[in-house]
Amino acid sequence: MLAETTEAFDASAALCYSVSSLNRYGEKRKDTEWVKSLRDLPETRFLIQANDGFIFNKEATFEPSLHSAKVLEQLDIANGTTIFLGLDENDGDRPYFAVRYEADADSLEAELEKQGPYAAYGLRGVAMKNAASREVLGMMAQAAAVGRWHVSHQMCSKCGEPTNVADAGYRRDCPSCSAQHFPRTDPAVIMLITHGDKCLMGRPYQLAEGVYTTLAGFVEPGETFEDAVRREVFEEAGVKVGKVTYIASQPWPFPSNIMVGFHGEALTTELDIDYDEMEDCQWFSKEETLKMIRGEAESGLICPPDISIAHQLIKIFTEE
Secondary structure, three states: OOOOEOOOOOHHHHOOOOOOOEEOOHHHOOOHHHHHHHHOOOOOEEEEEEOOEEEEEOOOOOOOOEEOHHHHHHHOOOOOEEEEEEEEOOOOOEEEEEEEEOOOOOOHHHHHHHHOOEEEEEHHHHHHOOOOOHHHHHHHHHHHHHHHHHHHOOEOOOOOOEOEEEHHHOEEEOOOOOOEEOOOOEEEEEEEEEEOOEEEEEEEOOOOOOEOEOEEEEOOOOOOHHHHHHHHHHHHHOOOEEEEEEEEEEEEOOOOEEEEEEEEEEOOOOOOOOOOOEEEEEEEEHHHHHHHHHOOOOOOOEOOOOOOHHHHHHHHHHHO
């Protein structure tokens, strides 16, 4: 059970990839005729993903990533996997599907240009450029996570034989040993640790130059979220954490994570950094953190962009 939950934080409004108006109709996905009837409706729209890039119509003025069935035919996608996303209850129950296919990365751009005003863009870049509405970004997150799972789970983990798509894209069945496989979502904790008017942030080695962010890590088997927060902070920075407060969660489909966000209160402040994992960790005052999140710090240091839950965890601290 989560320790405590902050009030008055609307995660769906604040967090990228967290908005969805789709009813996924999980109980009806096994009905192949029902799913097919939805797919064939003229009002149905498709998200098309080539490798890890979503296909955009560069000339469209409204939701350029959503396509009619005619575009599927035009692109002649022979090896695509179709995934039912759901019905949009805010748009007259319009059906939405995703189609994921593998393409030659070196020739993809040229092939798309032959077919029309199309280009492929990665999900992170789409979000950073606000190139899709928040509702469509939520659909993209769903499509990206499930689509990537299909790519990496085509063989049965029990007997090694090829598997088949089932349940409108939410299951793979092994015809050899009858095993059933389902998409997985890996939970990770992400946390801003505070001590009075200071907060703890760090730099993993892969982070962009000048960026400091919240600490984070995967939840291990048999571990609660709260204990994962305490363990990861102690392992990475040598700081002991007491009270842990749940803030919000965010789908993070890179490839299939759910980021569970917390604030934690430090019991100690001395740092003992694990330099195998972290380039640096520092305590920052609330004043300095506010400048960093606004991009106004004299040091030139900044915080992560607002598409990430890390940004929101930091922002909440600076506004308290």
